[in-house]
Every structure is written in C-alpha cells, then in structure tokens.
Amino acid sequence: MQTLTAECVLDAKAILGEGPVWRAETQDLVWVDIESARVCCFNPATGENQTWDVGEKPGLAVPTQRGDLILGTSVGFVRLDLASGVLSPIIDPEQDLPNNRFNDGKVDPEGRLWAGTMGMDESPNVGSLYRLNRNLSADKLFDQVSISNGLAWTGDQKSFYYIDSPTRRVDVFDCDMASGTVSTRRTAFKLPDGMGYPDGMCIDNEGMLWVALWQGWGVARFAPGGALLAKVEVPVECVTSCCFGGENWDELYITTSSRDLDEAGRAAQPLAGGVFRCKPGVSGPSTNLFLG
Numbered sequence: 625m626q627t628l629t630a631e632c633v634l635d636a637k638a639i640l641g642e643g644p645v646w647r648a649e650t651q652d653l654v655w656v657d658i659e660s661a662r663v664c665c666f667n668p669a670t671g672e673n674q675t676w677d678v679g680e681k682p683g684l685a686v687p688t689q690r691g692d693l694i695l696g697t698s699v700g701f702v703r704l705d706l707a708s709g710v711l712s713p714i715i716d717p718e719q720d721l722p723n724n725r726f727n728d729g730k731v732d733p734e735g736r737l738w739a740g741t742m743g744m745d746e747s748p749n750v751g752s753l754y755r756l757n758r759n760l761s762a763d764k765l766f767d768q769v770s771i772s773n774g775l776a777w778t779g780d781q782k783s784f785y786y787i788d789s790p791t792r793r794v795d796v797f798d799c800d801m802a803s804g805t806v807s808t809r810r811t812a813f814k815l816p817d818g819m820g821y822p823d824g825m826c827i828d829n830e831g832m833l834w835v836a837l838w839q840g841w842g843v844a845r846f847a848p849g850g851a852l853l854a855k856v857e858v859p860v861e862c863v864t865s866c867c868f869g870g871e872n873w874d875e876l877y878i879t880t881s882s883r884d885l886d887e888a889g890r891a892a893q894p895l896a897g898g899v900f901r902c903k904p905g906v907s908g909p910s911t912n913l914f915l916g
C-alpha cells in the first residue's frame with residue numbers, strides 16, 4: 625500500500641468542513657461548513673476564502689452552468705447567487721420531514737444533481753437519495769438511508785457507487801445514465817476494521833475510489849473490489865470528503881471536521897476543520913456542472 629501525505633492549504637477552523645468541488649473556470653474550490661451554515665469558495669492561488677452565510681445548514685453546494693450554486697439544505701434545494709448572496713428556493717422533496725436535511729450530493733454527467741438526506745438526529749433509515757433534474761423537478765431514487773454520503777459514477781457511466789456511512793460499506797448499483805436510475809444494489813466492499821466510517825468519495829481516471837475516512841485519519845484509495853491501494857494521511861481524525869481539482873485535475877482536495885473535539889482534541893489536532901491537498905499521482909474526471 626502506498627502512503628501519501630496531504631498539506632493543509634487552508635487553516636479554516638471549520639466546524640464540519642464538507643462537500644469540496646472544484647470549479648475549472650475560476651480555478652477555485654467550493655466547499656461548505658455545514659454546522660456554521662456557511663458556503664465557502666477557496667482560491668488556492670491567492671489564499672482567499674470567501675464565505676456566504678446561508679441560514680440553513682448546507683450539506684452540499686454544486687456549481688451550475690450559469691455560474692451560481694445549487695445547495696442542498698434542511699429546507700430542500702436552494703439556489704445561491706454568488707454575486708448578490710441572494711438565496712432562492714427550488715424544491716423541497718422532504719417538506720413532510722422537517723427533521724431531515726440534505727447531506728452529500730454530486731452532479732452526474734448529464735447535468736443532474738444526485739443528493740441524499742439524513743435525519744439531523746442521525747435516526748437510522750429516515751433518509752433517501754434524490755435526483756434533481758435539469759427542469760428542477762426532483763425524483764426519489766431509493767429510501768431507507770441513514771447518513772447519505774459519497775457518490776461516484778464509473779467512467780463508462782454504467783455503475784454507481786454509494787455510501788450510507790453507518791453501514792461502513794461502499795455499495796454499487798447498475799446505472800442507466802440516460803434515465804438517471806439505478807438498480808441491483810450490492811456490496812462492493814466493506815471498510816477494513818480500524819479505518820473508521822466511509823464518508824465522501826470520488827473516483828479517479830483509473831476507476832479507483834478515494835474514500836474519506838471519518839474517524840480514520842485520512843483518505844483511502846480502493847480498487848472496486850476493495851483492495852486497499854493507498855492512503856493519504858491527514859493529521860485530523862474526522863476526514864469528511866475529497867475531490868479532484870487543480871489545473872490538470874491531478875490534485876486531491878480534502879475537507880475535515882473539528883466538530884466533536886474537546887479542548888484536548890483541538891490541541892492535539894490544531895488543523896482540524898482545515899482544507900488539505902495532496903498530489904496523488906493520478907487524475908480525476910472534471911467537475912460536472914448542473915445544467916438547470
């Protein structure tokens with residue numbers, strides 16, 4: 625197994641840093657601090673990190689072709705205009721579930737947003753995975769989810785990997801990208817003991833999966849069958865998500881949490897809540913923009 629290291633590129637002191645996504649046009653990283661109800665945009669060239677307070681906890685923020693962001697929050701999908709900071713509601717598929725919020729999500733190659741929910745008290749099986757279509761309607765893909773997290777499609781678009789964190793598994797579905805549907809769920813692999821819980825995830829151009837390790841001090845690279853190929857060591861216990869970015873899509877950006885640390889924990893993990901970066905030696909696919 626290869627061991628890689630990550631450098632802290634932004635000592636953000638986020639409470640629950642999450643949802644990194646690289647924007648090619650502006651060469652910057654959109655990410656969220658869920659617990660601070662804040663959307664952030666970090667420019668590694670200048671070191672600037674712009675923030676927007678959005679009121680409701682955003683589990684995800686994804687860029688659109690028109691240059692704004694779609695957020696998934698506790699009040700459904702919302703559009704954030706970055707120039708004005710104005711928020712506009714889109715649709716809330718869980719209006720009847722006020723104790724749920726959106727968590728992780730990602731735009732598919734057809735420009736639709738797939739995003740899942742969870743109970744804010746982490747009640748089991750109350751969440752679902754949805755697809756926000758380009759016409760801004762939403763469809764439920766499946767339910768019985770506890771903490772909806774990482775998502776990734778294979779390069780041939782025929783398979784969909786998915787993480788419901790408490791299962792400690794990465795599952796795989798057959799995917800029909802034209803219709804945006806999935807079927808035949810099965811376990812791809814379970815995390816080895818001692819690696820914590822799988823959280824956010826991305827796929828590289830060799831078809832290998834990079835899984836953020838909550839309570840696992842890093843990001844692990846797995847083959848689709850579960851062979852552990854590499855680990856990026858991060859000096860923070862709760863690593864939340866990762867994405868490819870940079871000019872050549874060959875940098876891995878990593879978010880982390882400081883939420884559950886007491887004073888001693890904060891002293892031991894001074895960079896908790898920071899954004900990290902690693903050169904993993906492989907590139908990833910470019911970011912899909914939401915086409916609606």
Ligand code: CA
Binds near residue numbers: 728774
């Ligand atoms: Ca997450």
